Amino acid sequence: MGHAVNKILKDITIRHKILQGSRVHYIPGWDCHGLPIELKAVSAAENLCPPEIRIKARKFAKDAVSVQKKAFKSWGITADWENGCYFTYNADYIKTQLRLFSTMYEKGYIYRDLKPVYWSPSSRTALAEAELEYDDNYISTSATVKMRLTSIPTALMNVIANTNEAQRIAGTEIGSYEVYALIWTTTPWTLPSNCAICFSPKLEYAFAKSLGRADNCLYIISKDVCEEFGHKIGQQFEILSTFSGELLSGAKYSPLFSQEEGKDSLPFLPGSHVTGEKGTGLVHTAPAHGPDDFVVALSNRLPLNCYVDEDGCFTSEMKHLQLEGLPVLSKETSLKVMSLLGENLIHSAPFTHSYPCDWRTKQPVILRASQQWFVDTGKLKDRALEQLSKVVIVSERGRDVKSSAMAGMLQQRPYWCISRQRAWGVPLPVLYHKHDSSPVTSRELVNHLCSCIDKHGPDFWWTLPLSDLISGDISSNYSINDLEKGLDIMDIWFDSGISWSAVLDMHGSAQVADLYLEGIDQFRGWFQSSLMTSCAIQGISPYKKLYVHGFAVDQEGRKMSKSLGNVVDPEEITCGGQDLQKQPAYGVDALRWWVASHSGTHNNMPVSSELLEASAKSVHKLRLVLRFLLGCLYGSEEADAVHADSCDGQLLDKYLLHLLGNFDSKVCMQYETFQYNRVCSTVINFITNEVSALYCHLIKDRLYCFPIESKERKSCIRTISGILDVVSRAIAPILPHLIEEVYLHHPVPKGDAGFFRWASRNSSSLSNEWSYPEVVKIVELALQVRYSINQKAASFGDGNTWKLGARIRANEEAFQMLNVLQLNEESCESELAEILQVSHVCLQNKVLKDDADLSKDPTMRAQLYLTSNNYQEIEVSSHLPVSVAIFSLQGSFFRCERCRKYTATEDGELCQRCSAVIDSQCNKL
Template sequence: MLLCRVSAVSHALARWGRRSHLGGGLLHRALSFSSGRCHGVGSGESSAQPSETGSAQGLYRDTVLLPRTEFPMKLTGQKLLDRELEIQKECGFADLYSWQRERKAKKEFCLHDGPPYANGDPHVGHALNKILKDICNRFEMLRGRQVHYIPGWDCHGLPIELKALGELGTSGLSPLQIRQKAREFAEGAIARQKAAFQRWGVMADWDQCYYTFDGVYEAAQLKVFQEMHSKGLIYQDYKPIFWSPSSRTALAEAELEYNPEHVSRAIYATFPLVRLPPKIASEKDLESVSVLVWTTQPWTIPANEAVCYMPNAQYSVVKRADNSQLLLAATERIASMAALLGTELESVVTFTGNASIRSELEGGICKHPTIPDKEVPLLPANHVTMAKGTGMVHTAPAHGMDDYSVASQFKLPVECMVDEDGKFNDLAGPELQSLPVMREGTDKVISMLRDCGALVKEEPCVHSYPYDWRTKQPVVIRPSKQWFINTESLKDKAKEALQKVRVLPESAKGSLLVMLDRRTYWCISRQRSWGVPIPVFYHRDTGEALINKHTVSHIAKLFKEKNSDCWWELPIETLLPPEVLKQSKAGPVTDYIRGEDVLDIWFDSGASWAAVLEDSRADAYVEGKDQIGGWFQSSLLTSIAVRNKAPYKSLVVHGFAVSEKGEKMSKSLGNVVDPDTIINGGKDPSMPAYGADVLRWWVAESNIFSEVQIGPTALNSARDSISKLRNTLKFLLGNLHGFDPLTQAVDPKEMHYIDQYMLHQLREYSIKVTDAYSEFDAGRVIRVLQAFISRDLSSFYFSIIKDRLYCDPEDSLGRRSCQTVLEEVLDGVIRSIAPILPHLAEEVYLHAPGHDSIGWIKSSSVWRRPGLEEAVEGACAIRDSFLSSIPGKNAAQYDLTIAIEPGLLFELMESLQEEPSSTSSQLAELMMAARVNLTSELPRDLPPDAILNHGTFLINLEGGVIREDSAYNIAVVPTSASRCPRCRRYTAESADCMCPRFFIWNVF
């Protein structure tokens, strides 16, 4: 027994004595200890094969440094919810934004909040947007920037007005009464949404938000309005606009939803030619030719003022085989028309296009089919296409945007036959008056065409048609006297500015440019009460508008002091005082009345940069893809108009939240996922209480640039991912128990190579994570995190170091080296997930005192040591060959011989194991084998059961200057050593003896 003890001590000294910094005291202590007895041997106990759960384990439990931490593996149900709320309070979530605004920082990061609409409860769309923004803000704060983020709400508009009034309607209510009810409704919605945002952990000063119904905001908005008006960009005109009969107001393009399943009653109708174009007139037997038109809006036929054709296209006169009727249509459409009409169409004459087609059709005059004695011209127009119809387009300038352009060019009348309720007015004649144009009015017009013999064909047509975005009812195009922004004069500058904006995803930039091209003018007046009034006065007799910088500036001051309710509350003498009238060179105040229209809510929110950003530009706008035609565009146009620059440097365009099946969420479908239910749980067992961090993980993990699915599957996956992360964090915390990084950390140069390598990997991890956050790609952050934890930590590093952590002396260099790395890894991982999981990050820090509360991942260039990566990864290549040779078996039960010819690879392996054979070298630890022999060639006397394998490893040093493809051979044999009852490694000389570390542990 004495021999066993002495041999063990000498073996230990051989290992530990090389580490000079431990000092000579170790030798004296070890020799003094050698006179003691080998625990578990010679005391009447049998240590040959002690029970794994019996006395041997009890004997050595106090000599093994197992993890210790009170950090819980799991938190579920009410405990989870209570803990998140405790953390928010204990860690000062409510004060974080104000604190970071007060600290000194070299740079500011400004994320301008697109205002959510204050018309209902918080939903998962809010969660997706607000949490995504918060992840960006928390990352920027952690990396040392001062975050500028002021949450806001869009408070005006028809939807809020309709919801506030409910079934009451506007009947009998004054504008001020309507506004009061709408304000109360909006305030209630804001309170509910704000509480939800706070519960989700969104960082902001929630007492300092912006609201579009606030007087200060309204004044800033009017300043933008005034500057645009003074530049001639805002004007009043009578022209076609989208009109919602269901809301009785004008709408802008951004307020439309296109229903792809709308069904129209499309018709083919004839307009007889009463004056033939010269080319047709020169042909024989072509006196009775009719132009054939196609339209999906038959109700607009009474308003027809022309029939348009495409310049430079071929047109033909064809004869119907069934009734000899002569029709004029585009040659390209003849085949389709014949199939539709069910008859052959014989071409009589074709205008080849060799000459100017305009000159050949010019001068043609048609008879209006339903209005006696009315004649309309044939006119060229570039908007005519050959995709559908006949190539001859019925043109009603009052009820089509392109039609209006033709009218403007050729001085055609623009008479509106439709009133604000969407019904024919008296101009349409007694047969049509008061009929709703989209229903009975359409029926009547088709009947009139049939009676006069002009109806050729009727068919249902399913196509995309604009609907009011809130009432979900079809809109019509009708002319009205409204206020407009001349976007045509702003588009080129806007597109030029947009080219300098970083847009994610890149494809969204193309969509923005297309939307800008489509917008020829922007109608900004609305016929409602709940909004910012357009600051205009009208002359009682002439109707002439009184609006200039003096009147608008005065109104803006009043709005700033009293809010825009004063437009209705104050007498007109206060709104239009003598000094303003004098500056405006206007007559007495009794000559004027105040306007009744309010501004489009897209102008409201589009001017937010003026109220929140003032003269600066936001680093980022982050909103859903619906804002491509909304807030992104209105903000751009107003900023270009006033400041000649975009209000943002970057745009992040995310998708919508949809059900797990990819369906749009709808109460009628029963697939709405309530974020409050996600956090607090629901009645359905499939929806437990997940807490806020699971909701945040779902947002971060999702591919935000497409539609984002949510449901039990996605939420359970997020919960499981966080549980795995907690397991890793618990391991780190447990093994750092009692470790003081300030006094016990090991310098990287003195660490084990595998520990240095993990610092190198941590540095690579931090670079990847930082890049992903900088690209607004939290999904990539999570993928990088999970790969780092599963591949680099759990499967590799943790499995290798457990023995050293648990069984080496507590204050030994090897253990402290490892703990130093674990401390850096814990700190790096927690900082990297803090933007996504702030509750979990704070919880970990509460169990790991001594960390700085704010800051990004610490990464040092010292961690990148030349040759380190090649040494460890070369060893890993050999390790892979070793493990593949013994699939499913315990590597600790084998001795490994590695044979490498002299060269770079041998030198690298020698840096991990100085002696030819070792059970305790860094190479042996990495291989997890009982013993590793390092030699230049395999021995010839290998036992017959030896397993042989070989491989190569390409060494690449100094950027490719040094390259060497090195071969290696391995031999694997079962070890002859015995298993140590304490550390369970096969390093004991016999079954009844401890391994050398047991004695070293006692020495320490």
């Protein structure tokens, strides 16, 4: 469903642009590398070498692409599916990627370093932030630990002395305090790597005493959290004195575990990441296991000791603590570490919180220091943020919110790790010195490797010996015996992040797309990686606009997953499930309508049988109206064009064309601003109300009963043709299958190229010419009269207004307006009668007539209404003085069997108009 949402939204955008006459350059592609595919490929096999893994992974990827491509085609997605797709495992794509890596390395944007990164023990590889998902109910073991101060600065000693003096004066117990710092952590396994305690110079700290412990300990804790923290661990602290965090500078404490020789005390260090919002206000620091800790270590030249291996287990360096080989994420290991703390452990308890997990294996990850390759985001941030400020971000919540959110992510991103320890991907084009692991790479090496791809295929790095990989400049400066191949591949976000370079061909100019369209999660993924790489290479953003859509969720708002059993296959929507009674086939257009109608209303897009059925009903409703319009045009030569002056004075037709022009402009604006959900509601409202319920209903007498060659009917036909054309263009981007079917059944030949080719070549619209504001005033006044008549029609029997006559009396202004619809005082065939749907209309000017005059008027064929018991006077709800009298025509006139209006003078006979039409047709025959 995620694919369906994304691909259909892209296709709607593309089809709209095609109909506007644009040439669209769209190349669909697949990110084919990465851990998920590799895991799928090797799930049934063990101990495979890298070339074997790559063969299996490539086959799996190709099979998946084939299945997905078939689905995309079935959804009507416009693309050159046979020759116009890109795949990140293709040789040309890989060569482009290698060259861009080399360029960024030469510019200083890529470097190698030892840093803590997210590490997945379950996948044995580093992960980027975008490859994480968070378990909000993860349970860790929290530990509150005291660390004894061994060196206390003079200023801090003075605070302690004053505290002692205060106790003496108060007459309470006096003793020589031992001073401890309190820290709180949810990762006790990192305590063996502790090498500092960080504090904030801006916080106020306290010397506190635990009232529940019989010791002579003075605890340092943030004043603001002292009481709350005491409740958390079940102890009550009494604050004896307070001091500024600055006084902790220079203090030292005793290590928790045995350290290297000479390291008998560790420092207190200031840290900008320390806050007084949680914990104790003092932060245990292990540089190998946290980005903030790492920054502090760099600034203070602390050692970066990592005692955890790729499997997430303690290394042999922890043998002396009997921790070697223990998995750090297990509860038992945390208990083991805490048992080694002895009396330094104040409190421990389970702690439920949000914790990062590997997005594929769903297992928890750790932060672990290792040698990795990074993009220096610090060098790129200013440029990226400046370019991002120029990008239009399209979403329901608005541009500013999303722009600032993505800008915030960029600001906070310390670095981007682009190396992975797997086999299925693009190799990092780097060799290493055996003796010190220093990297060796060059532009010439990369060019040589690209030629190796041409000769030996994309698996060259793993299949060729080192001697075949080394370029001339490398061999002339290094001995082959001193070098070895690197085994890392590039992050898949780097793969996809350079797609702008591999896909957009701008003939040497900047490669910039008009639009990137993806899910909201790509603010921290593809949108960022694309922006970073493009700013590094081109100095500009690779996109002008971003369209952001939400996720498909079930009717309860839950994300779809196999474990929950709530996954919906789009094929079940289009073709039906095994039980068609429970899972009917709604068709592709219903799927596309569901995507469009829910695309902008929420971040998440709910999928339910009720919503899908509603989408299918909407499509069916549109189909019925379009079929009716097509039927009206059958056999007509007037259906090929609608011009501004082609309505021959038929005001109802001009009124509808005016509405049609407004509709066309509104829908076009909604498409241009990606408000596809509003397009759906606008289309349904217009088709249901203005077209079907109003116009199609009012014109039936003219359509079926007027002579074929009459100007009134021709005007109607040309208006219907205009409706069909404009509505088809409005619906086509969302429902292309339905509109192609309409095109195939259109009575006027338009060629065999298909609707979109024909429409794109005839993209100019006449809707801008359809502006009749004066007509709108006249017709809407008549519609108000009609509404008033309909309100009272039920009192005359079955509510059939054709059984009624109407006398309308209006002041001068209203009379002049309605007089345009009916030139004669009385008429059975006027436009006013057509709009009111009554069989007889008498239109009078209040200023010129009164009831006495009317009763004596010998020309009034319907004057009997004055004495009729069925006479009713109605005041029309209007700003203009208009009153209406309606009366039954039954008994005075008879139903015409052809037009069904009450205009016949003899029972069983046709009315005068219908008789003339029949006679005319008979004479022609």
